[in-house]
Every structure is written in C-alpha cells, then in structure tokens.
Amino acid sequence: MNEHKKTNTSDKIMLAAIDLMAERGYNGVTTQEIADKAGFSEKTLFRHFQSKQTLLESAFTRYHYGEEMKDLFAEKITWDLYTDLLMICRSYHRIMYENRKLIQIIIKVGSNLPELRENTHDHPRQLKVLLTEYFEEMYNKGKIIQTDPERKAVAFLYMNYGAAMGRIHNDPILDNISNEAFNEEIVSIFTRTLTP
Numbered sequence: 001m002n003e004h005k006k007t008n009t010s011d012k013i014m015l016a017a018i019d020l021m022a023e024r025g026y027n028g029v030t031t032q033e034i035a036d037k038a039g040f041s042e043k044t045l046f047r048h049f050q051s052k053q054t055l056l057e058s059a060f061t062r063y064h065y066g067e068e069m070k071d072l073f074a075e076k077i078t079w080d081l082y083t084d085l086l087m088i089c090r091s092y093h094r095i096m097y098e099n100r101k102l103i104q105i106i107i108k109v110g111s112n113l114p115e116l117r118e119n120t121h122d123h124p125r126q127l128k129v130l131l132t133e134y135f136e137e138m139y140n141k142g143k144i145i146q147t148d149p150e151r152k153a154v155a156f157l158y159m160n161y162g163a164a165m166g167r168i169h170n171d172p173i174l175d176n177i178s179n180e181a182f183n184e185e186i187v188s189i190f191t192r193t194l195t196p
Contacts, residue, residue, distance in 0.1 A: 010048045013038045014059040017052075022101035026056065026109040056105065057116055063102055065095040066123040073130045081143060082191045084134070089160055089183040092127075096164035097179075103168060124161070128153050135194075144194040152194070159186050 016038035020029040031052055035045040049055035072091055077084050096103065106120055131153035138144040163182050166174050174182070 009038075009040065009044065010058070011062070013040060013045055013048060014055065014062060017055050018059055018063075018102050018105065021056070021105045026052070026105060026112075031055075053113055053116060056109070056113075057119055059102060060106060060116070060120060063099050064120075064123050065092060065099075066126050068095060069123075069127050069130060073134065077134065079138065079141060079143065081138060081194060082187055085156070085187040085190055086183060088131075089187060090180075092160050093164055093167070093179050093183065097167060100168045103165075124157060128157055131156060138194075142196070145196050147194065152190075156186075156190060 013034065017029075017034045020034055020037055031045055032042045034052075034055070035042040038045070045055070049058060068091065069088075072088065076087060106116065109116065128150070132150045135144065135147065135149035135152050139146060139149065163174065163179075163186075167179065
C-alpha cells in the first residue's frame with residue numbers, strides 16, 4: 001500500500017513537471033511550482049527526487065517506451081513477421097506521441113544536461129537489441145532470409161523514429177499520410193524484403 005502511494009505521488013509530480021516544463025521550459029519553472037501544481041509540498045518533491053534534473057530523468061525513464069517495449073517483445077510476439085512488425089510500429093508511434101511533451105523538453109535541454117542526453121539513448125539501444133534478437137530468431141525459425149539483423153533493426157527503428165519525430169514537430173510532409181498508412185507501408189516493405 002505504501003509503495004502504491006509512493007508511485008502515485010511520484011507520477012503526479014512527474015506529470016506536473018512535464019506539463020510546466022513543456023509550457024515554460026526547464027529553466028522557466030521551479031521545484032516549488034512543480035510541487036504546487038502536483039498538490040504536494042516542495043519537501044515531498046525532494047523526498048521523491050533529489051533535484052529537478054533527477055525528476056526529469058525519472059520522468060523520461062518512467063514514461064518513455066523502454067519498459068512497454070520489453071513487455072511487448074516478451075509477451076505479444078506471434079512470430080508472424082507482418083503482424084509483429086505492425087504491432088511494434090503501432091506501439092512505438094503511440095508511445096512517442098503520448099510522450100511528445102517530454103520528448104520536446106529533452107530535445108531543448110539535452111545539450112545543457114549531458115548526462116540526461118546520454119540517458120535518452122538507453123531506450124533506442126534497448127529497442128535495437130530487442131529488434132536484432134527478433135530478426136535473429138525469425139531467421140533461425142526459417143521465417144526470414146539471411147540478413148544482417150542489427151542493420152535491419154537500425155533501419156526499422158530509424159524509419160519509425162523519423163516519422164514519429166516528424167509528427168511531433170508537425171512536419172507537413174506527413175499531412176496526407178495517416179500514421180496507420182505509414183505503419184502498413186513500412187511493414188509491407190520489410191515483409192516483402194525479408195520473406196523467403
């Protein structure tokens with residue numbers, strides 16, 4: 001019960017921080033303002049997070065796609081290439097869009113907080129490993145052609161990353177292509193290319 005309360009308090013503080021930082025910038029908001037918006041004292045904020053930077057790092061770890069993607073690969077893979085890649089695309093784009101405020105904050109402050117910038121690479125690295133292992137296993141099962149699984153993982157990841165960032169930044173090149181149509185297109189390309 002105490003653990004649940006702690007998580008609930010932490011989540012409220014992190015979400016308040018994301019909203020305020022997205023609106024006014026990392027440096028434009030104080031820990032007192034974050035605590036007030038979350039409905040807690042600044043002392044409570046510091047009991048959960050040692051600093052504003054730690055708070056932002058914790059929010060990135062908590063709300064970005066790392067854990068959800070790990071669970072997806074562990075529990076939902078069907079070993080059907082088209083089905084799996086489409087599920088991965090849909091999940092990735094949904095999570096990136098849901099976390100667009102957080103991603104924009106990280107982009108703006110990353111150069112001033114090098115440790116944070118470095119930590120933001122953990123999620124893509126983890127997803128690259130998961131995708132590489134998936135492509136290796138699909139080859140071992142005889143379901144895809146022999147290929148460089150790491151290069152395919154990076155290509156798949158960056159095709160999705162580019163589109164996700166384009167949507168976050170309202171790139172007009174994507175105006176006439178729905179997210180679902182984009183997902184289906186890249187999954188079709190990969191499926192046609194990799195199927196024996």
